[in-house]
Amino acid sequence: MKIIIGTRTLSSWSLRGWLAAKQSGLPFATECREMDTPEWQGGEAKKDLPSGKVPLLIDGTTPIWDSMAIILWLSDKGGHDRYWPREWPARALAYAMTAEMHSGFPALRSACPMNLQSAFPDFEASDAVKADVARIDALWTDARERFGSITDLPWLFGPFSAADIMFAPVVYRIHHYHLAVSPTARAYVDAMLGHPWMQEWNHDAHQETLRYDLYPVPGGVPA
Ligand SMILES: N[C@@H](CCC(=O)N[C@@H](CS)C(=O)NCC(=O)O)C(=O)O
Numbered sequence: 660m661k662i663i664i665g666t667r668t669l670s671s672w673s674l675r676g677w678l679a680a681k682q683s684g685l686p687f688a689t690e691c692r693e694m695d696t697p698e699w700q701g702g703e704a705k706k707d708l709p710s711g712k713v714p715l716l717i718d719g720t721t722p723i724w725d726s727m728a729i730i731l732w733l734s735d736k737g738g739h740d741r742y743w744p745r746e747w748p749a750r751a752l753a754y755a756m757t758a759e760m761h762s763g764f765p766a767l768r769s770a771c772p773m774n775l776q777s778a779f780p781d782f783e784a785s786d787a788v789k790a791d792v793a794r795i796d797a798l799w800t801d802a803r804e805r806f807g808s809i810t811d812l813p814w815l816f817g818p819f820s821a822a823d824i825m826f827a828p829v830v831y832r833i834h835h836y837h838l839a840v841s842p843t844a845r846a847y848v849d850a851m852l853g854h855p856w857m858q859e860w861n862h863d864a865h866q867e868t869l870r871y872d873l874y875p876v877p878g879g880v881p882a
Contacts, residue, residue: 660687662729665713666694667864669873671773671828674860675726676714678824681856683737695871727761730821742821749806753815753822756798760825767791771832772874775864778882782836795829796844803843813850827851831861835882 662680664673680687692713698704705711709724716723716732723732734742744750766787771779784792802815802822810817815826830851833840840848851857 660685660719661690661717662687663690663692663708663713663715663717665692665699666867666869667691667860668775668867668869669694669773670713671768671831672712672726673714674773674828675824676716676729677860678827678856679726679730679733679742679821680716682741682819682821682824683733684741685733685737693867695869695873726825727758730757730824734821742824744806744816744818744820746806749802749816752798752802752806753820756802756815757822757825759798760795760829764791764795764829767795767829767832770876771836771838772876773828773831774835774874774876774879774882775831775861776867776869776882777835777876777879779836779876779878780880781878782838782876784836784838788838792833792838792840795826796840799826799847800841800843803847813847815847819854823851827857830857 660680662676664670664677667673677689692699692704696704708715709722712724714724714726714729716729718732718736723729730742744753766785770785770788771782799815806816807814812818814820815822830848832838833844833848834852
């Protein structure tokens with residue numbers, strides 16, 4: 660298997676796809692397509708991507724694009740239990756919140772683009788961003804209180820799961836944009852920041868050289 664990702668510093672969807680590949684336990688190669696290049700911006704570097712977007716998983720000769728489809732494919736191949744809680748009530752919440760993250764929270768996503776090399780200590784969240792963060796906080800708190808905290812693991816449902824994968828870039832957004840969250844959500848953010856795969860991704864992101872300010876947000880300082 661090979662996963663094609665975008666610039667690690669910037670590509671939140673790539674982070675999800677890559678974490679999903681890690682979670683499979685299956686061997687895979689990673690190919691990074693830098694997004695702040697004339698080849699990407701001009702379309703040349705996207706020609707072989709079915710949706711024109713990253714991430715793209717290629718399993719043998721089969722392409723699977725879109726982070727959600729990659730999670731579904733890999734949970735079929737690598738084992739459903741690796742991605743989803745076994746108990747029905749937990750599974751229902753995990754499916755719903757993973758799907759809600761995949762399709763929602765446009766205010767947070769557009770106002771706070773993931774940028775692992777920048778922090779925004781003076782960022783002022785709009786009411787729409789605050790509402791998105793409050794909803795995410797409520798989802799995390801519900802998962803942690805009902806399911807995660809009855810284990811000794813810090814993830815949403817106990818064992819690391821697809822829900823953690825789908826929310827991983829939000830963890831970076833909350834951290835880098837200094838967004839206010841509840842103590843339960845902050846503890847989850849801190850646990851995720853310390854996850855070895857998040858640290859590996861973040862380390863590799865910091866090796867990247869950015870040429871253009873693709874998603875400019877004022878007030879950034881080096882992170
Ligand atoms: N729904 C897709 C979204 C993928 C996406 O939007 N990827 C961005 C990078 S994070 C992309 O490739 N955008 C195309 C571009 O930059 O031209 C998924 O879940 O994978």
